[in-house]
Amino acid sequence: MLSTVAALVIPPVTPFEFGTICEVFGIDRSADGVPPFELRVCGEVAGQPIRTSVGVDMVPSHGLDGLRGADLIAVSATRAREFSDEVLDAVRAAAAAGSTLLSVCSGAFVLGAAGLLDDRPCTTHWDNADELRERYPRAKVDPDVLFVDDGNLITSAGTAAGIDACLHLVRRELGSAVVNVIARRMVVPPQRDGGQRQFVEMPVPVCRSEGLAPVLDWVLEHLDVEHSVSDLARRARMSDRSFARRFVAETGTTPHKWITLQRVLRAQRLLEDTDMGIDEVAERSGFGSGALLRHHFRKVVGVSPADFRRTFAARSAVAGH
Structure with missing residues (x-):
């Protein structure tokens, strides 16, 4: 069952990716037949302002204790690459307790740092795929997909692919009727075709040889x-x-x-x-x-x-x- 969602935010947070989590799980659509979700916005310290990548602060209502008992831990995108032991321990504990983990875009780096991508298929924004491989060589990074569902671990590609991953999880756990209601209200398709490759800009390779x-x-x-x-x-x-x-x-x-x-x-x-x-x-x-x-x-x-x-x-x- 999917009823409690903990959104983990680590500064600097990218607001659009965080917004995809809120849009799917943070709006009460029970009048339309969608089961209600409890969304907990969790930072390292409850009530401590967190800077976003656009210079606007946000204040999480929960600390890391909000991850405990959540059905889903949704890790939002962040520009950070180094994370505190407290954050990583809390994510590992949630995984060990049976929570499903979902990362949006660069949120995969948090899961990688916690050792939760080791020997598992995953993805991130195509522009960060090489860096994710270099930092966590045991992760099986696929840069060509919108998201990867590996059971209790779901990782998404960049930006709007977070919507795809969240809607996929809703479909998987609650069925097509529920996800169709949410997608219709969001004015997005409940499922997109193709992968990241269609969105990757492919520049002409630079040739350094005057002869060629x-x-x-x-x-x-x-x-x-x-x-x-x-x-x-x-x-x-x-x-x-x-x-x-x-x-x-x-x-x-x-x-x-x-x-x-x-x-x-x-x-x-x-x-x-x-x-x-x-x-x-x-x-x-x-x-x-x-x-x-x-x-x-x-x-x-x-x-x-x-x-x-x-x-x-x-x-x-x-x-x-």
């Missing part, structure tokens, strides 16, 4: 034609073997993978900014067919071209006004 940079610039201007390693090597005035070795050293990937990524990036822009059909997008981006575009696009981005367009075309239209 003109070749890569030329490829970017001619993505809609085929490029073999031999053709590119001749353009760079190198042997095939030397070109392939230099290419990997400079870009960190093979020519084929690099070109495929650039074609996916081109397709993303066309899907966002134009009303071209899928086949025309495929032709303009160099994939040749809609089937090939769908295959590579889903592999790189995590969703189909059509789903990507539904999510991002409206965003681009608004940004253009």
Whole structure:
């Protein structure tokens, strides 16, 4: 059963991520048939102001004792990376007592510091995934998902993915009817498709070689034609073997993978900014067919071209006004 939720806040708190926890568990929707939740906002010391990342203080009503007996410990995102022994001991004790743990975005660092991510699948914001791996090498970090449900441990990706994780937990514990009511009131889908990859900005890899940079610039201007390693090597005035070795050293990937990524990036822009059909997008981006575009696009981005367009075309239209 899910009735008592303790939201753990550690300065500097990021307010949006904290707000996702409050929005799902802190509003009384019993009139709409949603079972009531008791939400305890817990800091290290009750009543002691906590600074947020935007310079506004918040005052938790509970101290760490508020974690005791909670069905769910929801760890909000924080800019901190070092945590007191008292905080870590309280989180470990709650886990040992049977509480479900949920982290939003960088809240995963608290769970990692407490040793609760060891040998378990988890996630965090894609921009923090490498740091989480480095700090807690036993954690099995997956940067490509919106959240990971590992039973009594749920970790979410960045920002709005906290909504996905919280709604997923409500669905898991209380059923679809309850989560649909909450999602409808929040004006969000009860479940999103895809993972973080669709939200990750994929920049063109920087090439430091004066010999390769003109070749890569030329490829970017001619993505809609085929490029073999031999053709590119001749353009760079190198042997095939030397070109392939230099290419990997400079870009960190093979020519084929690099070109495929650039074609996916081109397709993303066309899907966002134009009303071209899928086949025309495929032709303009160099994939040749809609089937090939769908295959590579889903592999790189995590969703189909059509789903990507539904999510991002409206965003681009608004940004253009």
